[in-house]
Amino acid sequence: MISKSTVDAVFDTVRVEEVIGDFVTLKKSGSNYKGLSPFVNEKTPSFMVSPAKQIWKDFSSGKGGSAITFLMEHEHFTYPEAIRYLAKKYNIEIEETEQTDQEKEETNEKESMFLVSEFAKKYFEMILHTTDEGKSVGGSYFKQRGFTADTIKKFGLGYSSDAWDAFTKEALGKGYQLQYLDKTGLTIVKEDKTFDRFKGRVMFPIQSLSGRVLGFGGRILTNDKKAAKYLNSPESEIYHKSKVLYGIYHAKQAIAKQDNCFLVEGYTDVIQMHQSGIENVVASSGTALTPDQIRLIHRLTKNITVLFDGDAAGLRASIRGIDLILEAGMNVRVCTFPDGEDPDSFAKKTPHDELVKYLSENATDFIRFKASLLMDEAKGDPIKKADLIRDIVVSISKVPDNIQREVYIQECSRIMDISEEVLFNTLAQIGKKELAEANKKFHQEKKLEVVKNIESEEKTAVDIMYLLERKLIEILLLYGNYEERFEEYIYQSNEHEEVEMVQIFITRKVFDQVYLSLHEDEVEFTNPLFKAIYQDIIAYYHTYNSWNLEDYLARLRPELSQEITSIIMENERETLHNWEVQNIFVKTKEQGISQYVSETIMTLRWYLVDQIVSDLRNSLLQNQSDNNSELLSEVMDYTKLSHTFSTQLGRVMSRFSK
Incomplete structure (x- = not known):
């Protein structure tokens, strides 16, 4: 078993942006980094890494956590394997302690x-x-x-x-x-x-x-x-052969750096290209290219150059994978070698500079390549030529970007000597067919959604409590150690001996304000996960009387990690949209922490009181006896308290639907 001193050394040294950067291409976005999700296929970045907090969040899949949890999610490491991987990465010597029989049995x-x-x-x-x-x-x-x-x-x-x-x-x-x-x-x-x-x-x-x-x-x-x-x-x-690319481990950094991936067929092609100084190369290992393999490349770059040998029969079989690459929103170029040559043999006998030059000068877009490859067969045969053109338009239809599609149509028109109008009409026909299929699928999914909505209507009240409790956890994680000036109300007698509500201001730590407010009202979290997180955070504050997010996350229990990361990174999500570029300036919660805390606590109080009023009214309806005065009195008292909360919030609050 790995010693605690080794684990502590790993946590002290590891940088989440460096670890994730080995697997995902990250770009600076304010104080954070963003990139494409490594867990789902997407075209707009929803994956965020926070160096300051040393955490990550994937808003597409909902996953999140520390560098350790990323390796456990992405590489399916166990916790010890993740520690060993990071220790090796950062040259940290691993100290071992004796494993118990039970720990040996738990090895999966x-x-x-x-x-x-x-x-x-x-x-x-x-x-x-x-x-x-x-x-x-x-x-x-x-x-x-x-x-x-x-x-x-x-x-x-x-x-x-x-x-x-x-x-x-x-x-x-x-x-x-x-x-x-x-x-x-x-x-x-x-x-x-x-x-x-x-x-x-x-x-x-x-x-x-x-x-x-x-x-x-x-x-x-x-x-x-x-x-x-x-x-x-x-x-x-x-x-799983369909999810693996040979050479990806050795090529990943070069692919990200060069912003291009060369795709070949065999093991020796990859190895020979590497030896010749072209390291951004991987192989599909003789299998037809799959969506999972394309996604693996897409995490590192949007650009693929497919390298083929001069065998025409092999080329025709291989170009089928190009449509899948286009469909993934990636840019495809194709480069062929002279007759009798393949990437292995050509790289072996060609000096590095000449090889780089050849790849640069002979890589062409897929339209030119596909047309030139099949044009000889179609000469003098109008039917074959029509089939070829239709085949190319089908490929173009896979391109998700409208501008790119139009450019490809223009290029196809020029090469194939056919009007753009005909090509656009053909493209539209293909689009209508796909739209009809998508529409059918949409309506089927919509029916399921309606059923789910009906089933979830009864859960509305639980969802409201979930949101309020989640907000309180967010406050403790992000602002718990802030010292703020809070507005409170107390009842006291005035000079006429009349009891009135008086506004006062108290300065204290946010976590103290939350804890004291909930303790005073004897409020307990209803969500078991949030309850565990709340107790853990409060215990941390009371033990250390300070807050260090990195230290807290390092000692965090695994079952709490993903939810806590989701809450923290939700606060960073707006930076993904880059609103400032559009002259839209979003007000941050830091600009009104005390108000945000007070409103959240007051809303929780108001909601709980409203629930009590609702329960009491139901009791009145069920109890038709004349002796209802006590219940009526309670309803009036709680209703008055509810109105007080509404006044303190300074706004009229609509009642939550039951």
Whole structure:
């Protein structure tokens, strides 16, 4: 188990904007940073990071928290894994304490699979570098590909010996369980025997955005026609082929810096391009491009350049993924290599400067590329040409930006020698069809929404209490340690011995004002989560008599983290809209904290009294006896108190619907 001193050192050192910046492209927005959500597909940034508060909030998915919770949400780390990742990132030495049997048992299945995969990577590297078979077979292959020792080390390349169960025996001998070797696909388990899946293959570890080993690709080196040339790990709890891009871990920083991602097909294409100095490159690993893979790139850049070899048949099959890229609102360019060349072979023999120049000069937009690719087939055949044009217009229809669509239509008109009017009409027809389908879907969802609204009508009162309690938590988190001048009212006798309400002013800390007001009225939170948060915050204030948000968040119980982050970052949300650029200046709560606190507390008091009046009236209706004077008196007293609160608030308050 990781020692407390290590955990404290991590919390003291970590910077949330640096951690998240490894996964999401962040841009400065006032005192905060903003970017596209890494959890949902979006075109307008709703993801915010606050360096001052050391927290983040994703307004699209509702997730939020500290650097630790980001890694747990995004990379599915356990808490200890997140600490280890950050310790490694910031070069903090990890001190270990002895794990109890219970803690060992609590290690979950995914973590065990990750541990097995990491062990396998190191094992295959060891076989490559230290055994005769590894050096002569695996090493010779990589040398033939032109990979340097540094490149082999960088990508963690390895070799699986040509023995039936060499890896499995080694893993079992080291204490790794067979069930996890089976679930990761490293070992094939039959009723009567077990054997290595990647026997006799050079190994390419497949890593996540954070560098975790998800699975492997293995290439056979013999001429066995019955065996697949490339073999991947099977789908598992940690490896989903459609959601992974080979090389993303090594490419992420270069992609963000260059604001462009080169997309290739295979492992060696990625590795050779990296070795040639082009590091912003990833591979779909031979699969058709998927929306999840596109979203992974979109987190880092809006620009994709797809690199194809000169095989025309392969090109036609590959361009289908372009429509998905366009639909995601991304900019697509295409670059092809000369006949007989692919990214691997071309990068291998081309000096860096010439390679950069070639990619820059030969990358073209998808309209020109698609038209030139298929035009030869359509020559002299009007039907084929019409189909080609319609195919291109369908691609253009996927582009969400209106201006971009119009530019593409103009370009298509020029290349295909057809009027813009016809192309726009075709685009409109496609749009009408999609609109009709969307409209049908909308009406179906609307019906469901109506049903949900009917079901939720009875919950209105609970929602109001939820909002008021949430406001009080927000006040304690953001302004609890502020010292403010509060307006209060007390009853006292005047010179004529008449009792009247007198206004006074008291200066005290906001958290004291909230605590004393609720304590005086014996008010308790009705929402269990808010009640726990309120008690935790008040205990912190009373223990330390001060407030440091970073310290508080660092010691925060995990179950409270997401809700607290949501409340804090809700206050920052307006900066996402950049109102000042539009000459709209939003008044901040800091400009009237005491008023905001007083109104919230008074509204809560008023609402609770109003609830009491409502309950008493219901009792009167149910009790038809003549002895109702006591109930009537209570109703009058509470109604008078309700009017007092309304007066103090200085405004007429409409009653909440019951």
